[in-house]
Amino acid sequence: MILLSDSCPLIVQSTTPSLSLALATCNSTLCKWSSMSCSSNLDCECFSLTNTVNGTVSGICAVADLSCTSMIRCNSDNITCSIAQTICVNSTRCQQPVCYPMALANIQICPPNRITTLIPTVTNATTSSNLPTLATRLWTQTGNMSTMRSYHTTSTLANGKALVAGGLTYGDAVNTAELFDSTTGLWTQTGSMSTRRSHHTASTLANGKVLVVGGLSYGVGLNTAELFDPTTGLWTQTGNMSIKRVDHKALILADGKVLVVGGDWDVYSVTTAELFDPTTGLWTMAGNMSDWRFGHSASTLSAGKVLVTGGYLGSNYGKSAELFDPSTGVWTQTGKMNIGRDHHTSSLLFNGKVLVVGGLSRYGQVVNSAEWYD
Numbered sequence: 001m002i003l004l005s006d007s008c009p010l011i012v013q014s015t016t017p018s019l020s021l022a023l024a025t026c027n028s029t030l031c032k033w034s035s036m037s038c039s040s041n042l043d044c045e046c047f048s049l050t051n052t053v054n055g056t057v058s059g060i061c062a063v064a065d066l067s068c069t070s071m072i073r074c075n076s077d078n079i080t081c082s083i084a085q086t087i088c089v090n091s092t093r094c095q096q097p098v099c100y101p102m103a104l105a106n107i108q109i110c111p112p113n114r115i116t117t118l119i120p121t122v123t124n125a126t127t128s129s130n131l132p133t134l135a136t137r138l139w140t141q142t143g144n145m146s147t148m149r150s151y152h153t154t155s156t157l158a159n160g161k162a163l164v165a166g167g168l169t170y171g172d173a174v175n176t177a178e179l180f181d182s183t184t185g186l187w188t189q190t191g192s193m194s195t196r197r198s199h200h201t202a203s204t205l206a207n208g209k210v211l212v213v214g215g216l217s218y219g220v221g222l223n224t225a226e227l228f229d230p231t232t233g234l235w236t237q238t239g240n241m242s243i244k245r246v247d248h249k250a251l252i253l254a255d256g257k258v259l260v261v262g263g264d265w266d267v268y269s270v271t272t273a274e275l276f277d278p279t280t281g282l283w284t285m286a287g288n289m290s291d292w293r294f295g296h297s298a299s300t301l302s303a304g305k306v307l308v309t310g311g312y313l314g315s316n317y318g319k320s321a322e323l324f325d326p327s328t329g330v331w332t333q334t335g336k337m338n339i340g341r342d343h344h345t346s347s348l349l350f351n352g353k354v355l356v357v358g359g360l361s362r363y364g365q366v367v368n369s370a371e372w373y374d
Contacts, residue, residue, distance in 0.1 A: 044110035047089035062105035083158035103160020153202035201250035214245035295342035
């Protein structure tokens, strides 16, 4: 069960002694699940707890725009989490209960909305942060990384820290990685990857580890993959993909596997997709798209399917879009976008639609247009 005290420690306990569980503590605003407006920061929402001993206090107020694919699933009881400093919650976007990092359910980030009715039990944060509250809509500088880098990846860990890996420095790929602590605004170096890489992908797995895949090293595409363990700060190599991929996309599916789609293979774009199984460390092919593409975008829909949009198709900027069904392993075409674009973004909205924004379009022009997929 989940116990709520005056100082808001949420203590996750299990009726199954064999489970290895974690304690999650918070400095959060508690909220009623029926009240979605829980904070003066409009980027926050009320996430319902999957189990509580108090029928009136049913949620925590936390940052809303954390993607479902970046959070790990709750244990099989849909109540507890096996990763420290996370709590099992429901979300309006995620298909199943997920383990939310308590570092992002902080009263400093999501201050209570004084004009709405909230549970008055809140705590004051015991540590200061160099980051502003999102309610200000302002940017302030925080600590610098030790290494300048571009075309790197950033992954949110279960402990609330951010892992930055690889990228380009003065045109050369690096294998270094750093951790950002949001409570101090400081960076610390962690273990280095075995391979220098940029233009790769990084995915946080259900076991808390981070999978880094493919990318570019000294001008050559990579098919290698590595795992980062936050508990040790070390990287280990895992199974290789069947082909090299650069500028591909990676998404975590509901079953915990990682889907890697498209990308560049030497001088050619590819149509293929592959699945990584964290339990075996092995890759299997996952069908072919109708179009080869790199610089595309991909989103996991509320129904569990994956939507892939646009990308560079070899001779043009693609309008086409395709759907992958994990239950069948089959790709099908769906409606085309209004304009072709690559290196754009796609985001799943609360209403289930996908918002596609910006990118490069005809003749390599940067565009400011946006459209959504229903």
